[in-house]
Amino acid sequence: MYLRKRLIRPFLAAxxxxxxxxxxxxxxxxxxxxxxxxxxxxxxxxxxxxxxLPPATNLRIRVGTSQAxxxxxxxxxxxxxxxxxxxxxxxxxTPRLYQTEPVQERPIPGCQVRxxxxxxxxxxxxxxxDPTKNAPEAxxxxxxxxxxxxxxxxxxxxxxxxxxxxxMVPDTWIGPAFPSLLMGDKQSPACLYHWSASRGARVMTAxxxxxxxxxxxxxxxxxxxxxxxxxxxxxxxxxxxxxxxxFAIWDGEFADRDGLKFFSVWHVLTKKDDVx
Amino acid sequence: MSEHQYAMVMDLNKCxxxxxxxxxxxxxxxxxxxxxxxxWNNVETRPGKGYPxxxxxxxxxxxxxxxxxxxPLPVAEDYGxxxxxxxxxRIFDGxxxxxxxxxxxxxxxxxxxxxxxxxxxxxNFYFYLPRLCNHCTHPACVEACTRKAIYKRAxxxxxxxxxxxxxxxxxCIQACPYKKIYYNEVLGKSQKCIFCYPRLEKGKVNACAAQxxxxxxxxxxxDDPESPVHKLVLKYKVALGLLPERGTGPNVYYxxxxxxxxxxxYGKxxxDDPRIPLGYLKYLFGLEVIDVxxxxxxxxxxAQSGEQSEILQLLIGRDAEVRYRIVDVHTMxxxxxxxxxxxxxxxxxx
Ligand code: SF4
Ligand code: SF4
Numbered sequence: 308m309y310l311r312k313r314l315i316r317p318f319l320a321a322x323x324x325x326x327x328x329x330x331x332x333x334x335x336x337x338x339x340x341x342x343x344x345x346x347x348x349x350x351x352x353x354x355x356x357x358x359x360l361p362p363a364t365n366l367r368i369r370v371g372t373s374q375a376x377x378x379x380x381x382x383x384x385x386x387x388x389x390x391x392x393x394x395x396x397x398x399x400x401t402p403r404l405y406q407t408e409p410v411q412e413r414p415i416p417g418c419q420v421r422x423x424x425x426x427x428x429x430x431x432x433x434x435x436x437d438p439t440k441n442a443p444e445a446x447x448x449x450x451x452x453x454x455x456x457x458x459x460x461x462x463x464x465x466x467x468x469x470x471x472x473x474x475m476v477p478d479t480w481i482g483p484a485f486p487s488l489l490m491g492d493k494q495s496p497a498c499l500y501h502w503s504a505s506r507g508a509r510v511m512t513a514x515x516x517x518x519x520x521x522x523x524x525x526x527x528x529x530x531x532x533x534x535x536x537x538x539x540x541x542x543x544x545x546x547x548x549x550x551x552x553x554f555a556i557w558d559g560e561f562a563d564r565d566g567l568k569f570f571s572v573w574h575v576l577t578k579k580d581d582v583x
Numbered sequence: 584m585s586e587h588q589y590a591m592v593m594d595l596n597k598c599x600x601x602x603x604x605x606x607x608x609x610x611x612x613x614x615x616x617x618x619x620x621x622x623w624n625n626v627e628t629r630p631g632k633g634y635p636x637x638x639x640x641x642x643x644x645x646x647x648x649x650x651x652x653x654x655p656l657p658v659a660e661d662y663g664x665x666x667x668x669x670x671x672x673r674i675f676d677g678x679x680x681x682x683x684x685x686x687x688x689x690x691x692x693x694x695x696x697x698x699x700x701x702x703x704x705x706x707n708f709y710f711y712l713p714r715l716c717n718h719c720t721h722p723a724c725v726e727a728c729t730r731k732a733i734y735k736r737a738x739x740x741x742x743x744x745x746x747x748x749x750x751x752x753x754x755c756i757q758a759c760p761y762k763k764i765y766y767n768e769v770l771g772k773s774q775k776c777i778f779c780y781p782r783l784e785k786g787k788v789n790a791c792a793a794q795x796x797x798x799x800x801x802x803x804x805x806d807d808p809e810s811p812v813h814k815l816v817l818k819y820k821v822a823l824g825l826l827p828e829r830g831t832g833p834n835v836y837y838x839x840x841x842x843x844x845x846x847x848x849y850g851k852x853x854x855d856d857p858r859i860p861l862g863y864l865k866y867l868f869g870l871e872v873i874d875v876x877x878x879x880x881x882x883x884x885x886a887q888s889g890e891q892s893e894i895l896q897l898l899i900g901r902d903a904e905v906r907y908r909i910v911d912v913h914t915m916x917x918x919x920x921x922x923x924x925x926x927x928x929x930x931x932x933x
Contacts, residue, residue, distance in 0.1 A: 404729070404754070405650070405651050405652075405653055405727075406650055408653065443768070444768075445616075445617060445768040445769040448616075458619075459614070459615060459616045459617075459618070459619055460616040460617060460769050461617070461619050461620070461664075461665065461768075461769075462617045462618070462619070462620055462621075462659070462766065462767060462768035462769065463659065463768060464658070464659050464768060465620075465656065465657060465658060465659050465662065465756075465765070465766045465768070466655075466656035466657065466658045466659070466753075466766075505771075506771065517729055517730055517731060562656075564750075564751075564752045564753075565729050565730075565750070565752040565754070566729060
């Protein structure tokens with residue numbers, strides 16, 4: 308009750324003040340309404356962009372084919388990757404989780420994806436800016452005299468988070484509408500290939516937000532952090548052309564995890580030569 | 584709100600700071616990989632910074648508009664890392680060095696400021712505060728978990744983390760105002776006190792309570808009029824939750840400590856010139872603590888004048904059967920292990 312009074316009083320005061328201001332400003336209100344309408348109807352052209360965005364073809368991931376043996380493609384420096392088209396992925400930042408959390412002003416990292424088909428797999432090479440490597444891992448158990456494992460494996464850090472990335476494709480999809488970007492929905496469940504610098508790459512399925520469940524499967528992957536860049540190669544089950552695919556990355560340095568991440572919208576897989 | 588609610592009352596006037604409860608819990612539940620720094624039950628000296636360091640000063644719980652107000656995550660040093668001693672050096676290599684921890688740069692541990700206390704004028708004061716998850720009525724941890732991995736059991740109000748659903752995001756640790764959830768780095772999961780539910784389901788009291796030589800822990804259902812916790816919290820109103828303004832409705836209650844007055848004031852009332860500043864007790868237990876202390880002082884006076892005080896009799900709690908009432912939550916009947924001699928004497932009811 309006390310709380311309610313405290314909330315209502317300032318609210319009432321503000322409402323009264325606003326009413327008074329409106330009465331005083333009335334003669335001008337009709338004029339400003341005309342002005343507002345003009346602005347809203349788009350009679351003013353938008354200013355040109357300060358930085359050119361990549362063209363819309365970037366919403367397609369151009370998949371090349373490769374004769375290279377699968378394992379070789381795990382090497383991000385393999386020459387086969389030079390043949391694959393590189394697509395710049397525009398990432399977005401998710402909103403804060405709690406209103407009480409401070410706002411973090413962070414630049415959006417640049418991200419490039421290359422894709423190749425080989426040996427029944429879709430091989431992806433993800434590369435994104437990340438100045439700090441965050442790959443926390445529990446320290447090994449200490450050994451006693453004679454190398455005997457006397458101790459339990461300890462927890463080394465309680466507040467460290469791992470860098471991570473994920474690729475999302477539909478698990479089952481009939482189209483033509485894209486599945487929900489929030490990790491699929493009941494009609495179109497999503498399949499998530501989630502790589503973490505601490506725990507490797509595993510497969511999960513989801514039917515919407517907060518539903519991902521690990522399937523217990525892992526996938527071949529390799530990761531390298533160098534010169535402020537993560538380069539990760541992943542071997543997914545092959546996806547047909549025309550299928551949607553989306554990307555997400557987490558920066559452990561800023562305690563990214565869960566929905567606190569950078570994400571892309573859906574892109575479409577196409578044959579490398581379909582788009583010039 | 585759950586159908587029933589398990590609760591614990593601890594009489595802080597009886598705690599010895601012996602850490603038997605801490606060890607009972609450790610041996611029973613946190614003796615596995617990734618858990619060595621965890622003390623689901625810890626006993627800290629107050630006033631002091633506690634475990635993890637400064638847990639009560641960093642935030643958590645709900646703000647006054649009912650919004651979650653998460654705190655930063657404590658780092659490993661705030662909990663204190665386990666350390667070893669230089670026994671080898673001491674025993675085998677010359678034997679002249681004193682026994683010391685191997686790591687000389689330690690700055691904190693789960694009981695770092697033990698018995699330090701504070702001065703109130705010329706008088707030192709301190710008391711022990713045993714802490715565990717409060718199995719809150721409005722758990723901030725449940726509200727913060729985006730995976731819906733934490734749940735409050737409908738049948739007895741115990742708050743648990745589903746280890747299969749948990750992804751180790753640690754929103755719960757930030758949200759809990761008592762910092763009673765711990766991250767297991769080996770498993771990548773968060774873990775917490777389970778109120779010994781597997782023991783309760785077999786009619787056995789929590790391990791920390793069972794081992795406590797101070798006999799200061801009382802356990803039962805808050806809504807069971809026969810239970811000692813119902814009597815102490817709701818009937819006699821002599822036990823309070825910790826940091827009530829954090830808005831989670833804790834279900835671990837404390838009988839506040841009432842030290843004698845300061846040295847110069849023998850014969851005065853407990854509240855006239857208290858050794859433990861009342862402001863500090865108000866900070867920990869809310870404004871209601873003054874009424875509770877008055878109630879306890881009245882009971883004390885009663886007992887000292889030769890009258891019977893039901894409240895103090897219960898707080899003495901000599902027998903386990905008086906301190907605990909563990910029932911089958913479906914029938915509300917005690918498990919059959921209740922000793923018949925106490926039943927016959929009418930000291931406990933079935
Ligand atoms: S004490 Fe913390 S962990 Fe326990 S129920 Fe309350 S909010 Fe959750
Ligand atoms: S076992 Fe009992 S007396 Fe000893 S520290 Fe724990 S609560 Fe206090």
